[in-house]
Amino acid sequence: MKIFLDSANIDQVRQAKALGTIEGVTTNPSLLSKEKGDWKKIVRQICKEIDGPVSVEVISTESQAMLAEARDLVKIAPNIVIKVPMTLEGLKTISELHNQGIDTNATLVFSPNQALLAAKAGATYVSPFIGRLDDIGQDGMQVIQDIMTVFRNYDLSTQVLAASIRHTNHFFQAAILGADAITIPLPVLFDLAKHPLTDIGLAKFMNDWATR
Numbered sequence: 087m088k089i090f091l092d093s094a095n096i097d098q099v100r101q102a103k104a105l106g107t108i109e110g111v112t113t114n115p116s117l118l119s120k121e122k123g124d125w126k127k128i129v130r131q132i133c134k135e136i137d138g139p140v141s142v143e144v145i146s147t148e149s150q151a152m153l154a155e156a157r158d159l160v161k162i163a164p165n166i167v168i169k170v171p172m173t174l175e176g177l178k179t180i181s182e183l184h185n186q187g188i189d190t191n192a193t194l195v196f197s198p199n200q201a202l203l204a205a206k207a208g209a210t211y212v213s214p215f216i217g218r219l220d221d222i223g224q225d226g227m228q229v230i231q232d233i234m235t236v237f238r239n240y241d242l243s244t245q246v247l248a249a250s251i252r253h254t255n256h257f258f259q260a261a262i263l264g265a266d267a268i269t270i271p272l273p274v275l276f277d278l279a280k281h282p283l284t285d286i287g288l289a290k291f292m293n294d295w296a297t298r
């Protein structure tokens with residue numbers, strides 16, 4: 087499972103990179119709008135820092151305008167992936183970008199049907215939002231499993247990118263299911279490295295050593 091950082095903050099990207107476990111970054115308009123300064127400069131910095139894919143979302147809702155944005159975005163860096171909302175206009179955009187050989191990430195995916203359409207249109211990734219499904223009382227992880235079954239049934243190459251990840255159990259479940267990729271906020275990445283027995287064991291080693 088590829089691990090991406092879900093952040094538009096360059097310091098967070100650097101912190102995650104230092105741990106050697108991050109293979110890409112996903113941003114969205116909400117994350118980028120929290121950052122101070124020129125958003126294009128921020129995106130360029132992130133793309134320089136990370137060798138892998140960096141998803142940046144279009145903010146238009148109509149396909150021609152999305153395509154115009156995408157043309158600008160791909161000029162920023164070669165590792166940009168165009169994040170496109172899962173709408174009818176978004177599907178047209180994904181299809182056209184696919185024809186042009188540009189990688190896309192279909193975002194705001196909440197059902198296997200949406201994921202299948204995005205894959206048919208040529209999306210490189212689909213991003214089912216696990217946490218937001220859980221928030222409304224549905225089982226987000228079941229949607230990941232269903233999408234993976236559908237993709238396997240038809241041998242589709244679109245990658246399932248588990249998104250809207252809120253805690254370490256989401257991460258574990260996605261890994262058990264064999265999701266292609268997951269995007270996680272920095273606090274979740276830090277939590278993944280922790281275990282109380284590690285802390286207790288380390289304290290004992292330190293104490294034994296100090297009192298030898």
Ligand code: G3P
Nearest residue numbers: 092112217218249250269
């Ligand atoms: O990658 C999508 C993600 O940023 C959405 O997360 O926590 O806003 O639902 P969240």
